[in-house]
Amino acid sequence: MSNAEKSPQQLEDEQFEWIRGNVASTRFMRHNPTFKQSKENAQLMKDLVQKADLEWTEESLTKIFFEHNDKFEKSEPYIAEAPKPQVIQEVLPEWGKLRNYADVEAIPRAQYKTWFKDPAFQRDVNQALKGGR
Numbered sequence: 001m002s003n004a005e006k007s008p009q010q011l012e013d014e015q016f017e018w019i020r021g022n023v024a025s026t027r028f029m030r031h032n033p034t035f036k037q038s039k040e041n042a043q044l045m046k047d048l049v050q051k052a053d054l055e056w057t058e059e060s061l062t063k064i065f066f067e068h069n070d071k072f073e074k075s076e077p078y079i080a081e082a083p084k085p086q087v088i089q090e091v092l093p094e095w096g097k098l099r100n101y102a103d104v105e106a107i108p109r110a111q112y113k114t115w116f117k118d119p120a121f122q123r124d125v126n127q128a129l130k131g132g133r
Contacts, residue, residue: 020056021056024056024057024058024061025056025061027058028058028061028062028065031058031062032062032065033075033077033078034074034075034077035065035072035074035075036072036073036074036075037075038073040073041072041073044068044071044072045061045064045065045072048064048068048071049061049064052064093118093120093121093124094115095107095111095115095121095124098124098125098127098128099128100128100131101128101129103128104125104128104129
């Protein structure tokens with residue numbers, strides 16, 4: 001029967017049936033990423049659904065896919081690339097990193113007097129003398 005011979009209700013029903021089938025197919029493919037999207041797989045799925053006398057639903061497509069898994073062509077599963085670690089370089093002040101009393105004592109006295117005017121240097125010295133940073 002051609003579209004010209006069908007009633008508006010029949011055409012509308014066919015459109016809704018096509019939409020329901022499309023939604024079922026889309027959900028099936030989203031939940032089964034190894035199912036390769038190809039004409040051959042689609043035709044095989046259609047034939048097996050008709051042969052089993054099932055409706056075109058996500059559940060029936062999944063059932064057919066798992067029952068006849070060896071007949072379908074598969075896609076390679078997607079494996080995400082491991083994120084590349086970010087290299088964070090620590091920016092040190094001109095006096096470097098003061099970890100302990102020995103680091104503070106290693107600074108020449110003239111240089112120590114010059115840097116001691118800087119509050120950041122004083123904070124680092126105090127932290128090193130307390131034994132931590």
